Amino acid sequence: MSVDKDTVRRIARLARLAMPETRLEPMAGELNGIFQWVEMLNEVDVEGVPAMTSVVAQKLKWRADVVTDGGVADALMQNAPEREETFFVVPKVVE
Amino acid sequence: MSDPISMTLAEARDALKAKKISSTELTTALVRSVEQSRGLNAFVTETPDRAMAMAAASDARLAKGEGGALEGLPLAIKDLFCTKGVKTTAGSRILGNFVPPYESTVTQNLWNAGAVMLGKTNMDEFAMGSSNETSAAGPVFNPWRAKNSNANLVPGGSSGGSAAAVAGDLCLAATGTDTGGSIRQPAAVTGTVGLKPTYGRCSRFGIVAFASSLDQAGPMTKTVRDAAIMLGSMASVDAKDSTSVDVPVPDYEKLLEGGIKGLKVGIPKEYRIDGVPADIGGLWDKGAAWLKAQGAEIVEVSLPHTKYALPTYYIVAPAEASSNLARYDGVRFGHRTSSSIHDITDLYEKSRAEGFGAEVQRRILIGTYVLSAGYYDAYYARAQKLRTLIKRDFDKAFESCDVLLTPATPGPAFGVGEKTSDPVSMYLNDVFTVTVNLAGLPGLSVPAGLTDNGLPLGLQLIGKAFDEGTVLRAGLAIEQAADFRHKPANWWRSA
Numbered sequence: 001m002s003v004d005k006d007t008v009r010r011i012a013r014l015a016r017l018a019m020p021e022t023r024l025e026p027m028a029g030e031l032n033g034i035f036q037w038v039e040m041l042n043e044v045d046v047e048g049v050p051a052m053t054s055v056v057a058q059k060l061k062w063r064a065d066v067v068t069d070g071g072v073a074d075a076l077m078q079n080a081p082e083r084e085e086t087f088f089v090v091p092k093v094v095e
Numbered sequence: 096m097s098d099p100i101s102m103t104l105a106e107a108r109d110a111l112k113a114k115k116i117s118s119t120e121l122t123t124a125l126v127r128s129v130e131q132s133r134g135l136n137a138f139v140t141e142t143p144d145r146a147m148a149m150a151a152a153s154d155a156r157l158a159k160g161e162g163g164a165l166e167g168l169p170l171a172i173k174d175l176f177c178t179k180g181v182k183t184t185a186g187s188r189i190l191g192n193f194v195p196p197y198e199s200t201v202t203q204n205l206w207n208a209g210a211v212m213l214g215k216t217n218m219d220e221f222a223m224g225s226s227n228e229t230s231a232a233g234p235v236f237n238p239w240r241a242k243n244s245n246a247n248l249v250p251g252g253s254s255g256g257s258a259a260a261v262a263g264d265l266c267l268a269a270t271g272t273d274t275g276g277s278i279r280q281p282a283a284v285t286g287t288v289g290l291k292p293t294y295g296r297c298s299r300f301g302i303v304a305f306a307s308s309l310d311q312a313g314p315m316t317k318t319v320r321d322a323a324i325m326l327g328s329m330a331s332v333d334a335k336d337s338t339s340v341d342v343p344v345p346d347y348e349k350l351l352e353g354g355i356k357g358l359k360v361g362i363p364k365e366y367r368i369d370g371v372p373a374d375i376g377g378l379w380d381k382g383a384a385w386l387k388a389q390g391a392e393i394v395e396v397s398l399p400h401t402k403y404a405l406p407t408y409y410i411v412a413p414a415e416a417s418s419n420l421a422r423y424d425g426v427r428f429g430h431r432t433s434s435s436i437h438d439i440t441d442l443y444e445k446s447r448a449e450g451f452g453a454e455v456q457r458r459i460l461i462g463t464y465v466l467s468a469g470y471y472d473a474y475y476a477r478a479q480k481l482r483t484l485i486k487r488d489f490d491k492a493f494e495s496c497d498v499l500l501t502p503a504t505p506g507p508a509f510g511v512g513e514k515t516s517d518p519v520s521m522y523l524n525d526v527f528t529v530t531v532n533l534a535g536l537p538g539l540s541v542p543a544g545l546t547d548n549g550l551p552l553g554l555q556l557i558g559k560a561f562d563e564g565t566v567l568r569a570g571l572a573i574e575q576a577a578d579f580r581h582k583p584a585n586w587w588r589s590a
């Protein structure tokens with residue numbers, strides 16, 4: 001499999017990364033270098049091997065479904081690039 | 096008494112207890128050392144006022160005969176750990192002004208034990224790199240230089256600032272994080288000790304996430320004993336991290352005792368790879384001989400899937416990173432574009448393109464691609480199966496041994512700019528360390544010798560899950576046999 005310019009444009013869009021037209025071709029080259037190297041994984045027979053889901057065998061912990069924290073809206077807003085009161089300001093999303 | 100800045104944690108702890116020095120004196124000396132060493136670019140944020148205040152509080156506790164395990168000991172913190180009220184950048188422009196409203200569990204544990212914070216250390220952006228050259232704050236220089244050379248070398252990465260700070264006596268010890276080798280590789284190339292604990296041993300809460308199934312925090316220190324002391328305070332089970340494991344934290348320093356007589360040390364034959372310099376192979380053989388001389392039994396073991404570990408990692412880690420880094424949207428925190436935008440998607444795309452550096456963008460793209468429709472099974476699902484096979488290799492090997500001995504890196508520190516143009520050659524720095532993250536095991540890098548041109552090299556010990564005690568004990572045996580007392584020449588210090 002080889003990554004071309006259009007594929008880079010498509011995945012950059014999926015990843016929400018603005019990418020100038022001039023960067024698409026070089027990036028395709030860089031990604032292909034990496035994917036060619038990764039191709040060696042195809043030599044391995046993985047038939048019947050379960051995919052790893054957790055590296056440490058442990059049951060997911062449960063806890064009571066109760067509020068443990070909160071009421072800190074102002075602290076959480078301190079890093080907002082643009083805010084009004086406790087609202088994040090974004091460009092208009094609904095016409 | 097030796098110069099306070101060159102003390103080990105254990106020495107400083109004992110000197111504080113014996114009232115031979117105060118934390119204020121110790122901290123003053125280290126704050127000065129940090130200021131004199133700005134040429135290394137090891138710190139991105141210095142917190143001298145906080146350090147002095149914490150030291151004074153420690154002195155008050157020590158005067159009353161109180162105090163925790165790290166009371167009054169000045170540490171440096173990798174800038175990946177969120178520190179309440181102190182800027183935390185993860186080496187990225189996108190978090191350039193981020194001041195966390197909360198504290199990471201690991202750093203909170205350290206402060207609870209009495210430690211003093213000197214500041215935040217430089218690192219590869221989002222911990223993605225093996226040379227500290229992807230940092231938005233610029234490269235860190237290794238305190239070590241080759242014999243008769245003035246060329247600047249990298250300190251390894253991604254915890255390059257922490258490694259340089261420990262090696263150059265800018266702190267007594269530092270925190271690091273390790274996703275594919277980011278504690279052990281910089282430790283090895285700076286002549287310091289680095290321990291990546293078992294996955295789940297330290298809480299990940301408040302550590303800026305890179306690849307959540309691989310990330311783990313650990314100590315970077317001057318000695319193996321110090322790593323044992325510091326891990327004891329860093330480790331905990333934490334309700335804020337559901338992957339932290341509820342296993343009691345032993346007294347690691349106590350577990351150093353007892354020697355290694357009868358210990359079975361495995362030598363994985365697949366780690367003899369082509370293209371690795373002769374010094375590394377020679378040092379590895381020497382390490383095995385040292386352990387044997389102290390009563391260990393050396394056995395050959397096989398980890399057949401070793402060569403697939405790095406490519407597996409370069410699917411799994413970017414996949415998780417692309418998901419974790421989706422949170423940087425220019426809306427809630429972090430960098431937001433100031434150029435003109437026409438809609439919300441445009442805001443996301445421009446903020447992210449401006450905020451992330453080249454390596455981070457490359458990995459986000461790899462991760463997005465391997466998780467995208469039509470490619471998921473071919474890449475991501477296959478890599479997760481390979482991960483199972485790599486883990487099984489270790490399970491099998493540990494049926495016939497207690498600990499594994501391997502080289503830590505394929506070479507010594509390299510020159511600034513030497514490998515930045517070829518991603519794959521940069522990735523190969525982690526060839527000996529990355530398997531350990533994929534299998535979730537503890538790994539320790541210990542300085543073991545110098546190359547012909549005077550640069551440090553490390554050996555790695557790999558243990559069974561939650562058996563840091565054995566890893567540290569074997570590490571101590573290597574440390575004692577190697578008797579590594581070399582220090583870098585003091586070229587960088589300003590008056």
